[in-house]
Amino acid sequence: xxxxxxxxxxxxxxxxxxxxxxxxxxxxGGNIVYTSSGNVLLSPVSNRVxxxxxxxxxxxxxxxxxxxxxxxxxxxxxDRLLIIIDTENHAMLVNFNRSVxxxxxxxxxxxxxxxxxxxGSYFAVSYGNHVQVWHSPGLRREFAPFVLHRTYTGxxxxxxxxxxxxxxxxxxxxxxxxxxxxxxxxxVDGYEPVTLSGHKSSVVGAYFEKITPGSGGRLRKVYTVSSxxxxxxxxxxxxxxxxxxxxxxxxxxxxxAAVNFFGGMSNNLLSTTNNGLASDDSIxxxxxxxxxxxxxxxxxxxxxxxxxxxxxxxxxxxxLIVGFASGIFGLYELPSMSNIHTLSLSNQxxxxxxxxxTGEWLAFGCPSTQQLLVWEWRSESYIIKQRGxxxxxxxxxxxxxxxxxATGGEDGSLKLWNTSSGFCYCTLKSHTAPISAVVFTNSSxxxxxxxxxxxxxxxxxxxxxxxxxxxxxxxxxxxxAVDPSGEVVVAGTMDPFHIYTWSMQNGKLLDILTGHVGxxxxxxFHPTRGTLASASWDGTVKIWDxxxxxxxxxxIKHAQDVVCCAFRPDGKHxxxxxxxxxxxxxxxxxxxxxxxxxxxxxxxxxxYLSYKSNPICLFPTYxxxxxxxxxxxxxxxxx
Amino acid sequence: MTSDNNSSARYFTxxxxxxxxxxxxxxxxxxxxxxxEISQQILVKKFQVSFNRSLDGILDELNSKNLADGGPIDxxxxxxxxxxxxxxxxxxxxxxxxSRKSKVEVMTSQVAFSSTGxxxxxxxxxxxxxxxxxxxxxxxxxxxxxxxxxxxxxxNLRNGxxxxxxxxxxxxxxxxxxxxxxxxxxxxxxxxxVKSIGxxxxxxxxxxxxxxxxxxxxxxxxxxxxxxxxxxHGLHMEKHRGGFMRAFRSMHRSVQIHHDELKRVCxxxxxxxxxxxxQAQICLDRK
Numbered sequence: 011x012x013x014x015x016x017x018x019x020x021x022x023x024x025x026x027x028x029x030x031x032x033x034x035x036x037x038x039g040g041n042i043v044y045t046s047s048g049n050v051l052l053s054p055v056s057n058r059v060x061x062x063x064x065x066x067x068x069x070x071x072x073x074x075x076x077x078x079x080x081x082x083x084x085x086x087x088x089d090r091l092l093i094i095i096d097t098e099n100h101a102m103l104v105n106f107n108r109s110v111x112x113x114x115x116x117x118x119x120x121x122x123x124x125x126x127x128x129x130g131s132y133f134a135v136s137y138g139n140h141v142q143v144w145h146s147p148g149l150r151r152e153f154a155p156f157v158l159h160r161t162y163t164g165x166x167x168x169x170x171x172x173x174x175x176x177x178x179x180x181x182x183x184x185x186x187x188x189x190x191x192x193x194x195x196x197x198v199d200g201y202e203p204v205t206l207s208g209h210k211s212s213v214v215g216a217y218f219e220k221i222t223p224g225s226g227g228r229l230r231k232v233y234t235v236s237s238x239x240x241x242x243x244x245x246x247x248x249x250x251x252x253x254x255x256x257x258x259x260x261x262x263x264x265x266x267a268a269v270n271f272f273g274g275m276s277n278n279l280l281s282t283t284n285n286g287l288a289s290d291d292s293i294x295x296x297x298x299x300x301x302x303x304x305x306x307x308x309x310x311x312x313x314x315x316x317x318x319x320x321x322x323x324x325x326x327x328x329x330l331i332v333g334f335a336s337g338i339f340g341l342y343e344l345p346s347m348s349n350i351h352t353l354s355l356s357n358q359x360x361x362x363x364x365x366x367x368t369g370e371w372l373a374f375g376c377p378s379t380q381q382l383l384v385w386e387w388r389s390e391s392y393i394i395k396q397r398g399x400x401x402x403x404x405x406x407x408x409x410x411x412x413x414x415x416a417t418g419g420e421d422g423s424l425k426l427w428n429t430s431s432g433f434c435y436c437t438l439k440s441h442t443a444p445i446s447a448v449v450f451t452n453s454s455x456x457x458x459x460x461x462x463x464x465x466x467x468x469x470x471x472x473x474x475x476x477x478x479x480x481x482x483x484x485x486x487x488x489x490x491a492v493d494p495s496g497e498v499v500v501a502g503t504m505d506p507f508h509i510y511t512w513s514m515q516n517g518k519l520l521d522i523l524t525g526h527v528g529x530x531x532x533x534x535f536h537p538t539r540g541t542l543a544s545a546s547w548d549g550t551v552k553i554w555d556x557x558x559x560x561x562x563x564x565x566i567k568h569a570q571d572v573v574c575c576a577f578r579p580d581g582k583h584x585x586x587x588x589x590x591x592x593x594x595x596x597x598x599x600x601x602x603x604x605x606x607x608x609x610x611x612x613x614x615x616x617x618y619l620s621y622k623s624n625p626i627c628l629f630p631t632y633x634x635x636x637x638x639x640x641x642x643x644x645x646x647x648x649x
Numbered sequence: 650m651t652s653d654n655n656s657s658a659r660y661f662t663x664x665x666x667x668x669x670x671x672x673x674x675x676x677x678x679x680x681x682x683x684x685x686e687i688s689q690q691i692l693v694k695k696f697q698v699s700f701n702r703s704l705d706g707i708l709d710e711l712n713s714k715n716l717a718d719g720g721p722i723d724x725x726x727x728x729x730x731x732x733x734x735x736x737x738x739x740x741x742x743x744x745x746x747x748s749r750k751s752k753v754e755v756m757t758s759q760v761a762f763s764s765t766g767x768x769x770x771x772x773x774x775x776x777x778x779x780x781x782x783x784x785x786x787x788x789x790x791x792x793x794x795x796x797x798x799x800x801x802x803x804x805n806l807r808n809g810x811x812x813x814x815x816x817x818x819x820x821x822x823x824x825x826x827x828x829x830x831x832x833x834x835x836x837x838x839x840x841x842x843v844k845s846i847g848x849x850x851x852x853x854x855x856x857x858x859x860x861x862x863x864x865x866x867x868x869x870x871x872x873x874x875x876x877x878x879x880x881x882h883g884l885h886m887e888k889h890r891g892g893f894m895r896a897f898r899s900m901h902r903s904v905q906i907h908h909d910e911l912k913r914v915c916x917x918x919x920x921x922x923x924x925x926x927x928q929a930q931i932c933l934d935r936k
Contacts, residue, residue, distance in 0.1 A: 013684060013694040015780040018768065022776020029704055029753045029774045056775050057701040078703040097703065403772045405759050411902050412763040415770060417777055429763070429779070430863075430906065573662050578670040580891070583687070585673050587661040593675060595687055607690050613659045613679045616706035619716075619752060 019432045020071045021415070023398030024060060024382035025053045025375040027079050038097075039361040039377030040080045041123075045089050048366030051373055051394075053382055054080035057096065064371065064384060064393055069432040072109040076102055084124040084133060090149060093133065095121050103156075105149055113147065113155050123171055127178035132159060132195065134181055136169035141183045143195060162193045164203055167212075175218050175229060176325070179296035182232070184213035190234050194296035201300040206244055208306050209236035215321035219345070220328065221295070226251075228298045231307070233344060235321045235332065239314055243345060245307035248298060310347045314338060320363040327369035333360030339374060341387055351390075355383055396434060399423060407448040407456070414470070416456050418445025424458050424468065440466050440475040447490035447501075451514070459487035459501045467499075467514070479512040482519070491533035493540060498556060500542060502530025509533065509544055511556065523554055525563060531573045536598065537581045545572040551586055553601070566601050568594065663759045668766035668895055676757035676771050680707060696780065698757055698773045705752035765902060766895045790822050799826055806833050812845035819850050819857075827857045836870060843877040851882050855896035859903040868907055875900060 022028055026039050040054030051062040057076040062069045076096040084093045085106065092106040099121050103113040119138035126133045126146065134143045141162040147155030167187035174181055184190045188209040194201055206216075219231035232244040312318065312332060320333035329350075330342040337356040342349055356376050364373040371393060374383045380398035385391075399419030406417045415427040422441035425434045443462035450456055454470045465479040465487060479499055489502040492514070499512045500523075509523040509530060528548030535542055542554045551572055552563040570588040577584050583604065584596045591610030596603055661677040672693065676682040682696045700707060759772045768781035790797070797820045805814035811834045818826045834842055846854055855878060862871040879886070886893045 012782065015694075015696070015769065015782055017778055018781040019779045020776050021770075021779060027703070028776050029701070057699070057703065058775075075700050078701055398776065402774055403758075403776060406761060406770060406772050406777060408761055408763050408770070410764055411905055412765045412768075412898060413902055413905060415777065415779075417772065427777070429768070432779075573660065574664045574675075576664045576666055576673070578666045579668060580670055583670070585664050585666065585687075587664050587675060587677075589660045591660040591677075593661060593664065593673065593685065605687070605690050607685050609661060609675060609683060609685070609692075610659065612683050612692050612695060613661065613675075613677055613681050615659075615709055616680045616755065617708060617711050618754060619705050619711060 020058055021427050021432055022403055023055050023380035024396035026377035026380035027056045028380060028398055028402055029056055039375055041082050041362045042364040042373045042375050043083055043085050044364055044366040046087060048368050052083060054083055067431055074104050074109050074111050082124050084126050086126045087128060087130045093124050095124055103147060112151055115156050125172045127174045128176055129178040134172045136172055139165050139168055141169055141172055165191050170212060171215050173216055175295050176221050177295050179294035182216050184216040186212040188213055190216045194299060198296050198300060204304055206304060208242045209240060211236050211238040214318050217323035220325040229295050235318060237317045239312040239318055241310040242306055243308045244304050246302045246304050249301045319359050320361055322363040322365050324365045324369045329369055331363045331365055331372055333363045333374060335359045356381055404444055405448050407450050409450045409453050411453055416448045418448045418458055420444045436473050438468055446488045449490050449492050451492045451496040457490060457492060459490035461486040465501050477517050479517055481510050489530050489533045491535050493535045494537055500533055502533050502544060504529050525552060532575050534575055534577055537577055537579060543575055543584060545575040545586060547571040551575055564601055566596060665761050667762050668764060674760050674762060674769055676760040678756040680755045682757055682760060682771055699755055699775055704755040706755045765898045791820055797821060802826060811838060812842045815842060819853055828861050831861060839873050840877050843881050848885050852893055852896045855900055859900040862903040
């Protein structure tokens, strides 16, 4: 047996941070990015990146890991380089195809957004109140691949969004102060950076309109969206235009008429002449800007009661997507600003919005529910709708054939995952309290025990709860097991230290096994015989023979509280673990100790912030699981 | 107190035997998951679940600059910087003062091996980590001699000696090569080829077949292979049941996945046909 196991996939959430503890970090999330093909979606989950293939409907996790939760990611236009920036402003340069980290870099100020230029030779980052443009690194490993091109200043508050013009010569940044500023990437003689101020609150997005062939390769229009729900469209007029442009237009019309007259490949010729005019002897959009004046051409309002939390614009399709803090999104066609449709996705903040290149698939991320949604707006259907366990995952079980994984969460929901695709395909919400254990009986029945005082059996053909097992008095179930034939269900409880046994078929309580003097931490059935092993915090593991009525159970004593146990698949050995970090292997036949493994040194490592800062408290004030009991007290006495 | 001497708080909360019973996988309230070999009682491998510093208990040594008398200083407290959409108390200007600032501690609450033995999973604060064996990259031949080369495999294939080619490729133990040979074998000669395989190669071949079947369109071809394997070598497998458990499970899994897919399509078609029929009936009745 070989042990080169590699992390293949992180199931549980498709977007957001499952480990978030406070409300501020729960609503923060990175941005979703499509690859250039538009079929693959990159979604940051805590400090990793999930790669979701929308065509094959499968998900994999990039093997590289950021130092802390990811704030923003950017993918180069050729899909080769990925820049990942985390909440501590540490950047990682990753070869996307091989998921190899090429370089690590630390930005000194807060980076909120990172964006590659359309040509791929630069990338821009927001840098506090400034914008920095860096030369795009190559795929080769270098000592210092990041080279700064320039820093652009002049905004009053931190930068929220950075946008490139289509030929990568103009850059525009919007800030929280409600202004938008436009710079040329290279210095252009006579150009003073323009500030567009027409909003009352933070500008969430600013976008260039697509350069149409008739515009002469000049920027004509800019749309800005602010968080209070206003959209301003800015029109640009050039002082050198007018007569010359008219002549050009006349000439074009004449030539078109001539082409039409002679018939044939009118469209083809037309487009080539247009392209010839548009390129205009390789004059960039930036070089026209000194003669430009900007003015407000129209104002629109979204008329939603809540703030705009995310926007995105597809210049190719002239589609504006606006996500609101109430979980509603709107799709608008510009410049007419006609609403194509509005839909309520969830009741949480939509933090990020993405649209693929063809403009078919919209992707939304709601970090507080860890939701990722891909919506095809033409057919009005979901391509992907994934959601994680709120408050995290607690237990899991593999099905006997290894195709399905069932997980139970702190929110009381049971989720079923397909191991080959990595997607959750069913969520069953029947419990009202955290699920403490999940067990498969055969490939189509899952049992869950919960702290709400019920054990429930779920049918995987009809996806419903078909039987509920309860104790005579309310109690919290902490452990669960089913005998190999699938006839008897047993569950251990937290407070009366009993083990309840039910008949699987009719749900009747068969027996209550008493004898433990501490909470039952784990129950396991012997794989071939009908005996049951119960591990308890009272420091014993008891072996019960359920089919023999009389006689005391065999008790195996440990020095400390037992928190886990497992049988070998052939049923000859049993391993138990105590809170001292000791693993003991027992021969099941005669209950003799075979060997012990002291894992305390192996598992030790990592310092807790909460203990370090409080030197008086030698022992943790808060325990991740309440597994400490009697011996914890003893230790405190002895030390 | 440093990470070296505060090990008292760390222990395993979940253990699981591997499918063949030789190893134990154990995880607990620490960042590590350990695999132990039971007969030798040695640590075989240790996995770190996460390197995410947004969790507590990741760093072995904390930076004292982030620690003050009153508690840890939140270095990246950009809550004022982030636009806050949560409902605050009326009049509150700095966000929610009651919100928790502590980091979540890293831990694994459960570990489990898959029955196929090719993967295991752990539940942590970040979700379900699925670790799998990816041994495509390893060159692990068995009883290699000078004659056993990829060239020999291909020349045998060209000469129509399919069973020899398959044997040599099984010796080389490379997925791409075995797959190439398997796909070359004509449908009619499957029984012959299967018969020529010795008992020492059966398990390996079954694993390869089930892996190929997963993403291959040649479903009937591989099903025929499975059938012939069971027919010819069934007795041997029955005798050595334990050793074949993993192979059986992966084969069953592949067949099951295909079965489910087909079933879904067939069911959908049947329901659609039923619907169309019913609609036609209704139309007729109306007339």
